[in-house]
Amino acid sequence: MLTKAWAAEFGPRGVRVNAVSRVVNGAEGVREPLAERVRRAVEELGYVPNQAARSLVTRRHDAVAVVIAEPETRVFADPFFALQLRGISKELTAHDSQLVLLLTEGRDDHARVGRYLAGGHVDGALVFSLHLDDPLPGLIQRAGVPTVFGGRPGWNGSAGDVLYVDSDNRGGARQAVRHLVGLGRTRIGHISGALDQTSAADRLDGYRDVMAGANPRLIVESDFTPAGGEHGMRELLDRCPDLDAVFAANDLAASGALRVLRERGLRVPEDVAVVGFDDMLPVAEQTEPPLTTVRQDIEEMGRLMARLLLRGLDRPDTDEDAEAAPNSVVLPTTLIRRASA
Amino acid sequence: MLTKAWAAEFGPRGVRVNAVSRVVNGAEGVREPLAERVRRAVEELGYVPNQAARSLVTRRHDAVAVVIAEPETRVFADPFFALQLRGISKELTAHDSQLVLLLTEGRDDHARVGRYLAGGHVDGALVFSLHLDDPLPGLIQRAGVPTVFGGRPGWNGSAGDVLYVDSDNRGGARQAVRHLVGLGRTRIGHISGALDQTSAADRLDGYRDVMAGANPRLIVESDFTPAGGEHGMRELLDRCPDLDAVFAANDLAASGALRVLRERGLRVPEDVAVVGFDDMLPVAEQTEPPLTTVRQDIEEMGRLMARLLLRGLDRPDTDEDAEAAPNSVVLPTTLIRRASA
Numbered sequence: 071m072l073t074k075a076w077a078a079e080f081g082p083r084g085v086r087v088n089a090v091s092r093v094v095n096g097a098e099g100v101r102e103p104l105a106e107r108v109r110r111a112v113e114e115l116g117y118v119p120n121q122a123a124r125s126l127v128t129r130r131h132d133a134v135a136v137v138i139a140e141p142e143t144r145v146f147a148d149p150f151f152a153l154q155l156r157g158i159s160k161e162l163t164a165h166d167s168q169l170v171l172l173l174t175e176g177r178d179d180h181a182r183v184g185r186y187l188a189g190g191h192v193d194g195a196l197v198f199s200l201h202l203d204d205p206l207p208g209l210i211q212r213a214g215v216p217t218v219f220g221g222r223p224g225w226n227g228s229a230g231d232v233l234y235v236d237s238d239n240r241g242g243a244r245q246a247v248r249h250l251v252g253l254g255r256t257r258i259g260h261i262s263g264a265l266d267q268t269s270a271a272d273r274l275d276g277y278r279d280v281m282a283g284a285n286p287r288l289i290v291e292s293d294f295t296p297a298g299g300e301h302g303m304r305e306l307l308d309r310c311p312d313l314d315a316v317f318a319a320n321d322l323a324a325s326g327a328l329r330v331l332r333e334r335g336l337r338v339p340e341d342v343a344v345v346g347f348d349d350m351l352p353v354a355e356q357t358e359p360p361l362t363t364v365r366q367d368i369e370e371m372g373r374l375m376a377r378l379l380l381r382g383l384d385r386p387d388t389d390e391d392a393e394a395a396p397n398s399v400v401l402p403t404t405l406i407r408r409a410s411a
Numbered sequence: 412m413l414t415k416a417w418a419a420e421f422g423p424r425g426v427r428v429n430a431v432s433r434v435v436n437g438a439e440g441v442r443e444p445l446a447e448r449v450r451r452a453v454e455e456l457g458y459v460p461n462q463a464a465r466s467l468v469t470r471r472h473d474a475v476a477v478v479i480a481e482p483e484t485r486v487f488a489d490p491f492f493a494l495q496l497r498g499i500s501k502e503l504t505a506h507d508s509q510l511v512l513l514l515t516e517g518r519d520d521h522a523r524v525g526r527y528l529a530g531g532h533v534d535g536a537l538v539f540s541l542h543l544d545d546p547l548p549g550l551i552q553r554a555g556v557p558t559v560f561g562g563r564p565g566w567n568g569s570a571g572d573v574l575y576v577d578s579d580n581r582g583g584a585r586q587a588v589r590h591l592v593g594l595g596r597t598r599i600g601h602i603s604g605a606l607d608q609t610s611a612a613d614r615l616d617g618y619r620d621v622m623a624g625a626n627p628r629l630i631v632e633s634d635f636t637p638a639g640g641e642h643g644m645r646e647l648l649d650r651c652p653d654l655d656a657v658f659a660a661n662d663l664a665a666s667g668a669l670r671v672l673r674e675r676g677l678r679v680p681e682d683v684a685v686v687g688f689d690d691m692l693p694v695a696e697q698t699e700p701p702l703t704t705v706r707q708d709i710e711e712m713g714r715l716m717a718r719l720l721l722r723g724l725d726r727p728d729t730d731e732d733a734e735a736a737p738n739s740v741v742l743p744t745t746l747i748r749r750a751s752a
Contacts, residue, residue: 133527142500142510146493155514159483163516168527169483171512173496175504186474186509191532 133168134158134379135192135215137183139199139206142173148294148322149350150368151199154220157372158196165380167193177204184209194379196220196372202266218379220371222398224268233382234398235374237366239269242403243276246317246345246364249405251280255315255343258284261302261327263294263319270294273319273347285310292323299326307334314342315411321346321354321363328357328410343411349404359409366403374399474509475499475720476533476556478524480540480547483514489635489663490691491709492540495561498713499537506721508534518545525550535720537561537713543607559720561712563739565609574723575739576715578707580610583744584617587658587686587705590746592621596656596684599625602643602668604635604660611635614660614688626651633664640667648675654683656752662687662695662704669698669751684752690745700750707744715740 136158138145145151155171162169170192172183187195187210195210198220210217219234250258260277263270274289281288287309292298299318303326306313318324324346328338336342338359346354349365378396477499479486486492496512503510511533513524528536528551536551539561551558560575591599601618604611615630622629628650633639640659644667647654659665665687669679677683679700687695690706719737 131527131530131532132523133530133532142497146487146490146496149487152487155487156483159514159516163520166523168520168523169514170527170532171514173500173510173512175500179504179509182473182507182509186472186511189472189474189532191472191474191530 133192135170135195137197141176153368154372157369158376161373161376180206188213218375222268239272240276242364243273245405247280250315258315259288259306261318296326299323303327303330321348321350345411362411474533476511476536478538494709495713498710499717502714502717521547529554559716563609580613581617583705584614586746588621591656599656600629600647602659637667640664644668644671656684662689662691686752703752
């Protein structure tokens with residue numbers, strides 16, 4: 071059975087091309103007799119590995135994967151992702167590169183995403199909304215595709231060797247809380263995001279920078295959703311009924327908090343002042359009252375991620391060129407005053 | 412310069428793998444001396460072309476592309492697409508196949524989508540929201556990837572050789588208009604969708620089936636959006652101020668129409684009864700008043716599209732098996748009565 075032999079030799083998924091490539095480039099994992107035969111065939115074909123040829127091979131798809139480490143349902147429910155994708159899409163289209171969005175039902179599917187990335191279908195990947203214990207970064211590293219992260223990845227020692235685009239989450243949170251302090255508020259609560267994400271952890275750090283020594287019961291962990299904001303607000307009011315301000319980690323959570331305050335008959339900002347984060351439109355303008363918030367330019371973050379990746383792909387792959395290498399970018403934030411604080 | 416020679420021999424995009432494959436399968440387009448060398452290398456490697464091995468090669472990605480023939484901004488603004496993607500995502504995940512969503516800025520990018528599909532990155536494609544003059548179907552056909560369409564494609568002679576999943580748009584429209592007639596309404600307007608889409612054209616046909624001989628000024632073409640529904644409603648009221656009912660081609664357009672009727676001080680349903688199409692939740696329940704509409708199961712359509720495609724991919728590629736071949740599916744619709752008609 072030649073078919074069976076073929077499958078045994080090359081694996082069930084037709085990896086023979088990879089086998090050739092691995093032998094030529096001196097990697098492990100190919101059994102000797104096959105390696106020998108591949109080497110002979112390669113000589114026969116006149117295939118000579120060489121940097122330029124290699125880069126032709128590795129950058130031939132004109133396609134970039136986008137991975138959002140959230141279930142497909144959240145991707146479509148949270149306008150943050152649509153905005154970031156809009157920036158990415160515009161930049162990739164301007165470079166005639168195809169945006170390939172890899173959707174999943176959840177974290178269990180990330181191994182499959184890793185396989186797709188490793189399969190040689192894209193030139194690089196843009197990855198955002200990572201959570202700390204997600205296997206995705208490891209899978210991406212093993213896949214060997216150039217990657218730019220949206221938001222600083224949280225694992226240790228990452229600073230030097232990963233590229234990311236982020237907002238100044240800690241500085242922005244300080245702006246928000248200082249604004250509340252400037253209004254004379256003293257019992258300022260914080261509804262955080264999911265603390266396994268650096269954006270949430272950094273915003274909590276910014277809150278703590280200003281509120282050093284504050285009662286830890288003024289902090290509730292939430293998840294960046296309107297429902298989470300409602301739940302967090304109820305919890306805060308139960309714990310500290312005399313609360314006079316809230317900093318919510320994003321506008322969606324703030325919109326949920328505003329609903330609960332209204333339900334309880336508390337006036338905003340007279341009784342409780344509220345500040346959000348994102349300046350997500352139209353959400354932040356349509357809340358009742360309109361939301362004071364910390365603006366980050368989400369679409370621009372997407373555009374920069376794509377630009378950094380494409381620049382990295384175009385860069386000759388030599389160590390001497392290290393100074394011209396792209397660097398991670400942290401964008402500044404701005405406080406936008408509306409009626410809620 | 413070996414690099415140059417390599418590029419001249421194999422093309423600028425590293426197509427050497429395709430060259431091997433084309434020679435083995437006896438296709439045209441490979442120059443003879445190279446073909447000879449490839450043949451020798453292939454013999455050396457013991458590569459034998461064979462149906463099963465070939466299907467292993469062609470079905471090795473465990474990935475399915477989804478192409479929505481609308482700009483990325485509409486994909487994220489219209490919950491219809493999120494719902495259809497939800498069905499697709501669940502079904503593909505259940506089969507451990509990766510959902511690869513190809514986003515574009517607009518129709519100008521469809522040639523690039525065609526190139527990606529032709530590039531051997533996916534096992535098949537699910538394509539929806541096609542417009543009549545879109546080059547995509549031709550590009551997909553040339554790409555040679557198995558495809559299932561969401562909504563009946565509009566080109567001539569398509570019935571026999573394309574697979575699609577659709578709702579009974581014409582029958583559903585008849586249900587809507589008959590319901591309005593049953594309420595005693597006689598001057599029934601129609602705000603259609605974009606008439607270069609079969610879903611819109613079929614719903615208009617259904618309206619005409621019931622309203623044969625109606626004043627053509629009772630029909631305005633629109634585009635399935637809330638803003639389009641507002642504009643269409645204004646136009647209808649300007650043309651026929653004594654209108655007593657409207658059938659809008661989808662719920663989003665109906666929600667826009669309801670806003671305009673409220674603005675003009677017209678009571679729904681007393682002065683003007685309104686029926687939509689989709690039963691898109693929460694939209695249809697949250698309009699003022701809640702919307703009577705024609706339900707189609709959008710998520711189920713997505714799930715069926717994915718199921719049809721996967722079944723086609725698993726099917727042995729023989730003509731004898733034609734009876735077991737999957738067929739296109741048209742799902743029934745149901746009238747859902749709420750307060751608007």
